Amino acid sequence: MKELGLISKLTINRFTDFGAYLALSDGGEVLLPKGYLKGDEKEGDEVEVFVYTDSEDRPVAVTDRPIVLLDEFAVLECKEVTKFGAFMNWGLLKDLFVPNAEMAKPMTPGQKYLIRVCVDYKSDRLIGVSKYREFMYPAPKDYEPGNECEGLIFEKTELGYKVLLEDRYEGLIYANEVFQPLEIGARRKLWVKKRRDDGKIDLQLLPVGRVKYEEGAEKILEILEEKGFLPLHDKSDPEEVKQLLGMSKKHFKQCIGQLYKAREIVIQEDGISLSRD
Structure with a gap:
């Protein structure tokens, strides 16, 4: 199902007591529950929805928009940890599940983590992955000293603050160069200090020179x-x-x-x- 994890405009095929069935590109249907209908829709209307899976792993459409879509990163707060994994708040009624096998390190409720939304192809459901390094690439050489960029601050370490650039490159703001509070999950303007040999980027909070x-x-x-x-x-x-x-x-x-x-x-x-x- 190519609509899974994405925002799509789908056509209403028919109505039932439970809601409206929307047409999928593969010829199938997905239910938009009654609670998401305004009441004036009719067959043939297009509805903008997000498609994911419900608590029983059945495809379902909602008009709510999550914080993050399929194959994207976001910093999400952990709501609950179980023996099977962690549940993250991503703005929907059903939380995003991060299995233990996809967890970079143990999580703590109330803390924020960098999460990528992926498809678990064994179960055809959306899951969260915190092992972000497998999705990182060496930054291109046009990340030159002094260049301005925008980054997502996603983790604080003893060395400094880790930053995600363009959803695919990793940067760092050194702790001894930070003289103002930085919020995990904030996006902000930054400047390139150096592109390292390993393709990671040293960053700073203010322009150079x-x-x-x-x-x-x-x-x-x-x-x-x-x-x-x-x-x-x-x-x-x-x-x-x-x-x-x-x-x-x-x-x-x-x-x-x-x-x-x-x-x-x-x-x-x-x-x-x-x-x-």
Whole structure:
């Protein structure tokens, strides 16, 4: 059934007490339960549905849209763990099942994991797979230093934050370069720091070079315009700088140096303020 796991526009063949039967491309039918009907549909109408399998592994259509479709990745929250596997919240009434054999590591309810939706060809049902590495490829060489990209942050490790790029490449933001909270499951703009020999990508949160400092400097100016004064200076504790600005002390010193040269700020013993010039 080529509609399994996808959003499709299917034609209503007939109605029953249980709902409407929709025509599949292979000549078969799938039930759209009565609860998903508006009441004004008629035979021959097209309905946009998602097709998956119910609790008894029978094909069923719903008008709800899941978080992720077949052959796609998403970060999903684990709802329940059993001796057979884990159940993930993917936005539908029936949770997505991740069998133990497809689990990269033991899961914990309430935690989020990178999941790919696949077809279990033994049972013809949709399952989740957390063994993501078998779907990864070496990133192409056009991932050059300084290039902008968008990534899905999917796991935090001691080394840093793992990032999924284009649903097929793996990247990393090093922990010692993170000075702001990062949410697992968030998509955000990133910049390429380096393409490694193994095809993985080192990433950073801010643009490289001069633009990086201009962005940080702009943030400092915005705070000064709002508050008039910032109690940070050359001798401030690095942790205090990180808490107030979400940046390293080195980055902060480079930014205020740039702003001072541009005569935008006045540097005092106890902090910085806007220049009155």
